[in-house]
Amino acid sequence: MDSAVTPTAPAGSRRARQQPPWPDGDELAEVEAELAARPGLVTEGECTALRDALARASRGEALVLQAGDCAERFADAAPAAVDRRAEYLYSLADAMSTASGLPVVPLGRMAGQYAKPRSAESETRADGVRLPVYRGDAVNGPEAEPSARSCDPRRLLAAYDHAAAVLGRVRATWPGRPAGRRLYVSHEGLLCAYESPLVRRGADGSHASSAHSVWIGDRTRALDGWHVGWAAGLGNPVGVKLGPSITPAEAVRLSHVLNPAGVEGRLLFIVRLGAGPARRLLPGLVAEVARRGAPVVWLCDPLHGNTWRLRSGRKTRPVEAVRDEVSVFARIVRAHRQWPAGLHLETTPEDVTECVSAPDRTPVPALRVDFPRYTSACDPRLNPGQTAGVLARFAESL
Numbered sequence: 001m002d003s004a005v006t007p008t009a010p011a012g013s014r015r016a017r018q019q020p021p022w023p024d025g026d027e028l029a030e031v032e033a034e035l036a037a038r039p040g041l042v043t044e045g046e047c048t049a050l051r052d053a054l055a056r057a058s059r060g061e062a063l064v065l066q067a068g069d070c071a072e073r074f075a076d077a078a079p080a081a082v083d084r085r086a087e088y089l090y091s092l093a094d095a096m097s098t099a100s101g102l103p104v105v106p107l108g109r110m111a112g113q114y115a116k117p118r119s120a121e122s123e124t125r126a127d128g129v130r131l132p133v134y135r136g137d138a139v140n141g142p143e144a145e146p147s148a149r150s151c152d153p154r155r156l157l158a159a160y161d162h163a164a165a166v167l168g169r170v171r172a173t174w175p176g177r178p179a180g181r182r183l184y185v186s187h188e189g190l191l192c193a194y195e196s197p198l199v200r201r202g203a204d205g206s207h208a209s210s211a212h213s214v215w216i217g218d219r220t221r222a223l224d225g226w227h228v229g230w231a232a233g234l235g236n237p238v239g240v241k242l243g244p245s246i247t248p249a250e251a252v253r254l255s256h257v258l259n260p261a262g263v264e265g266r267l268l269f270i271v272r273l274g275a276g277p278a279r280r281l282l283p284g285l286v287a288e289v290a291r292r293g294a295p296v297v298w299l300c301d302p303l304h305g306n307t308w309r310l311r312s313g314r315k316t317r318p319v320e321a322v323r324d325e326v327s328v329f330a331r332i333v334r335a336h337r338q339w340p341a342g343l344h345l346e347t348t349p350e351d352v353t354e355c356v357s358a359p360d361r362t363p364v365p366a367l368r369v370d371f372p373r374y375t376s377a378c379d380p381r382l383n384p385g386q387t388a389g390v391l392a393r394f395a396e397s398l
């Protein structure tokens with residue numbers, strides 16, 4: 001491994017946030033050993049090809065569309081379901097390309113988006129029963145039953161198998177496409193027990209063999225935490241989500257820790273501030289990173305900062321705020337002579353009713369909506385029509 005990318009503290013001695021309460025016993029260690037013995041899911045060469053494509057985006061010669069489900073389900077690995085998502089992501093990338101006049105790199109939230117960070121450990125069922133939270137198919141099941149919610153280490157092996165099936169199907173779409181316009185795969189690198197054993201040595205150092213690109217969530221981006229230490233040692237393009245608690249100084253430090261050699265296309269800063277906070281916080285963030293930071297690819301996730309919890313307990317997102325945040329993002333990043341390189345979206349080809357239209361800043365509790373087709377296992381996704389509106393607004397704002 002290149003010593004320049006060795007994290008200052010070994011990942012093993014750092015605190016890992018958001019890990020599931022795995023059962024006591026030997027099973028987890030056995031699963032980790034089995035994952036370590038399996039072939040890598042992606043090759044180092046594929047990760048390098050993605051990094052080159054992202055480098056073009058960082059120079060303003062291309063855009064990035066990172067998109068897919070909030071929580072991918074194992075059942076979504078069925079061939080027809082993968083084909084449908086792959087075609088959808090290619091069609092969104094084409095639409096973005098037509099609207100902007102630039103090539104678009106499609107990067108799926110798929111083939112491993114099976115682990116979720118959660119803000120609470122448990123939740124209350126309608127009948128008052130407390131249940132551990134759903135943490136993604138790699139950990140437990142979403143059904144509102146105590147048995148489904150217990151954490152099962154063997155699900156990590158199932159996650160690998162389903163990711164392999166999805167990737168096989170995605171690779172079948174590659175022939176005939178230039179390397180920069182293939183559908184690459186990415187997920188949140190959350191579970192140490194999955195990611196650690198899948199780190200592999202290649203000709204150019206270590207890489208995560210679990211996906212072409214992995215990102216660190218807003219809840220796990222502590223500079224001294226396990227996730228940053230892990231990601232710092234990888235050769236893959238890596239992302240980090242930046243929520244409203246980020247400070248400009250911290251963002252600068254993250255950029256150096258995660259991109260110590262200053263490689264173009266290596267580090268994605270995925271900002272998810274919310275439309276209002278973005279106006280206040282983004283100028284200082286972009287200015288400081290541009291002045292003192294390592295090179296980053298600026299992406300906007302306009303969904304996670306614009307989430308409302310309704311009285312019913314449902315989460316939704318107003319599409320007006322989502323569109324607003326992408327244009328605020330593009331305007332502010334450009335005002336600092338940096339390139340707004342693209343979007344990170346939770347979206348599905350299904351005609352779901354999960355995000356809502358709430359014009360004129362409708363107050364949250366006043367919102368009375370039916371959600372007849374709410375099928376997300378976690379956060380609300382944009383449907384195709386809503387997504388088209390967000391892409392159009394972004395392209396206009398460039």
Ligand code: PEP
Binds near residue numbers: 188243
């Ligand atoms: C997500 O992308 O689903 C997610 C949990 O995001 P964040 O880390 O930005 O909250």
Ligand code: MN
Binds near residue numbers: 070071
């Ligand atoms: Mn989400």
